[in-house]
Amino acid sequence: MQLVEKMSRIGTESAFEVLARARALEKQGRNVIHLEIGEPDFPTPPHVVEAGKQALDEGWTKYGPTPGFPEFREAIAAYVSRTRGVKVSGENVCVVPGGKPIMFFSMIALLEIGDEVIFPDPGFPIYESVIRFLGATPVPIPLVESRGFSFDLDTLRDRLSNKTKMVILVSPANPTGGVIPKEDLARMADMFRDRDIMVLSDEIYSRIWYETEPSSIASFDGMLEKTIILDGFSKTYAMTGWRMGYGVMPAWLVAAVNLLMVNSNSCTASFTQRAGIAAIEGSQDDVRRMVSEFQIRRDAFCAGLNSLPGFRCAIPQGAFYAFPNVEGTGRKSKELADAILSETGVACLSGTAFGEYGEGYLRFSIANSLEKLMEAVDRIRKLLG
Ligand SMILES: Cc1ncc(COP(=O)(O)O)c(C=O)c1O
Numbered sequence: 001m002q003l004v005e006k007m008s009r010i011g012t013e014s015a016f017e018v019l020a021r022a023r024a025l026e027k028q029g030r031n032v033i034h035l036e037i038g039e040p041d042f043p044t045p046p047h048v049v050e051a052g053k054q055a056l057d058e059g060w061t062k063y064g065p066t067p068g069f070p071e072f073r074e075a076i077a078a079y080v081s082r083t084r085g086v087k088v089s090g091e092n093v094c095v096v097p098g099g100k101p102i103m104f105f106s107m108i109a110l111l112e113i114g115d116e117v118i119f120p121d122p123g124f125p126i127y128e129s130v131i132r133f134l135g136a137t138p139v140p141i142p143l144v145e146s147r148g149f150s151f152d153l154d155t156l157r158d159r160l161s162n163k164t165k166m167v168i169l170v171s172p173a174n175p176t177g178g179v180i181p182k183e184d185l186a187r188m189a190d191m192f193r194d195r196d197i198m199v200l201s202d203e204i205y206s207r208i209w210y211e212t213e214p215s216s217i218a219s220f221d222g223m224l225e226k227t228i229i230l231d232g233f234s235k236t237y238a239m240t241g242w243r244m245g246y247g248v249m250p251a252w253l254v255a256a257v258n259l260l261m262v263n264s265n266s267c268t269a270s271f272t273q274r275a276g277i278a279a280i281e282g283s284q285d286d287v288r289r290m291v292s293e294f295q296i297r298r299d300a301f302c303a304g305l306n307s308l309p310g311f312r313c314a315i316p317q318g319a320f321y322a323f324p325n326v327e328g329t330g331r332k333s334k335e336l337a338d339a340i341l342s343e344t345g346v347a348c349l350s351g352t353a354f355g356e357y358g359e360g361y362l363r364f365s366i367a368n369s370l371e372k373l374m375e376a377v378d379r380i381r382k383l384l385g
Contacts, residue, residue: 011129014353018337022347033376035364036347038174040238040320042293044275045286048237051278055271064270066261067254068095068246072273075280080231080248083206084216086224092248094257095268095276099204099232099245102257104130106228106247107166109256110198111136115165120151122175122323122354122361124202127168137163142357145314145325149178153187160191167192170202171214175354175363176323177316182215189220198253199227204245207236207287209318210295218248225250235319236287237279242272294320297366297373304377305364309384320366323351327360329384337362344379 018036026032043049067073073090081088096102103126111117113135119127121140131138139159143149160167169188171180192199201217218227232245247257261267298315302322305313310328326336337350340362348365351358366373 006133006135009132009135011125011132013125015349018341018347018349018353022341025341025345030345032341032345032347033368033372033379034347035366035368035373035376036349037367038235038321038365039240039367040235040290041367041369042238042286042290044237044239044242045279045282047282048239048275048279051282052242052271052275055274060270060274062270064267064273066258066267068093068268069270069273072277075277076246077248079280080229084229085219086216088224088248091251092254094247094249094254094261095273096245096247096257096261097243097265097268099202099230099234100126101261101265102228102230102232102245102247103127103200103202105257105260106198106200106230106249106253107131107134107136108260109253111165114163116161116163117166117168118156118159118164119168120170120173121356122351122358123168123170124174125354128355136165139164140355140357143173143176143178148181148314148317149173149176149323150180150184153184153191156188157191160195164195164197166198166200168200168202169217170204172205172209172316172318174205174319175321175349175351175358175361177314177319177321179209179212179214179317185215185217186220189217189223192217192226193222197226199223200230201227202230204230204232204235205319206231208291208294208320210291210298211317214318228253233276233279238286238290239275239279242269242275244268244272244276294366297370298322300370301364301366301373301377304374308377308381322364322366323361324364325360326362333359333362340380340383344376344383346376346379 022032073093115136117131118139229248233239302313305324311324313324334350349363351361
């Protein structure tokens with residue numbers, strides 16, 4: 001039996017492969033510092049865990065409505081309306097198991113073979129994977145380090161064609177930590193407004209920012225009906241394993257995503273949605289504490305990276321990644337990342353795990369203690385000699 005042809009076009013996330021290699025080294029007794037995985041090293045806030053436990057005790061253990069519980073969808077709509085300065089209702093919200101299904105479902109619902117999709121490179125690898133899987137045409141646009149890892153807007157304009165069906169934006173970004181400036185979003189909105197395209201705006205890191213609050217393209221005139229906002233609980237509330245995310249989109253697309261949910265998941269787990277209500281409506285102190293801690297680590301770790309020979313690290317404005325330029329070491333990214341793991345026991349990712357324009361960079365997650373982060377810098381310094 002052979003797998004279908006399109007399975008040869010689906011990709012993966014190499015963070016999980018590096019994690020497996022790092023775990024194998026640990027089994028051999030090596031001490032590994034894990035800076036490869038994009039997962040907050042904080043626990044889920046206790047009041048959220050409590051709400052989940054209580055929901056189990058109260059019997060929220062059955063199927064729920066496919067798009068999510070109405071009160072949860074309303075709470076999400078109120079939150080998104082407030083934080084993005086838009087007016088959406090529960091009817092615009094799809095609750096799904098994580099942020100990823102919003103990518104997958106919205107692309108399945110919108111992309112025909114040959115449609116072009118513009119996306120950031122380096123970028124989250126699942127974008128290109130799903131585009132290729134569906135037979136659409138990937139149109140990567142390089143992110144420019146000197147522009148805080150945003151697109152060059154002239155390049156973006158040049159790549160828009162009458163086949164462009166979707167543009168993927170991510171801000172704050174994985175893997176670069178870049179935040180798209182509001183002025184750039186305004187100019188992009190001007191480019192997109194009169195075109196028949198949808199923007200998939202990946203805002204999973206919307207709450208993890210440092211100096212300037214990120215804006216959403218949805219908040220610009222005429223863009224709400226052209227935008228799918230992807231957000232969720234994995235990063236903001238350190239809930240990666242609960243599997244809960246959502247999309248906010250026009251009602252006609254909600255109906256399509258619902259059909260895909262009925263056909264695949266039926267619904268998102270009921271008790272986790274009760275915990276989600278507690279997360280959105282309860283105290284945000286834990287979120288604030290986590291972001292302040294990330295900021296302290298960011299400052300110290302990036303200063304450490306900048307002191308390494310051949311490294312140049314822009315200060316990330318959001319998310320929890322450092323993305324240093326390592327061209328000055330004279331080594332290829334993948335080869336350097338492999339050497340750093342095998343020779344120093346520091347697990348990080350090659351920039352090329354995020355696309356061809358990631359060559360020359362490494363990605364480090366700062367979701368580890370300050371002490372471990374600084375030890376990682378010391379170990380890499382010894383390797384570089
Ligand atoms: C940019 C980006 N979008 C989406 C996701 C997926 O989030 P989830 O775990 O909620 O599916 C991630 C996770 O790493 C991410 O980095």
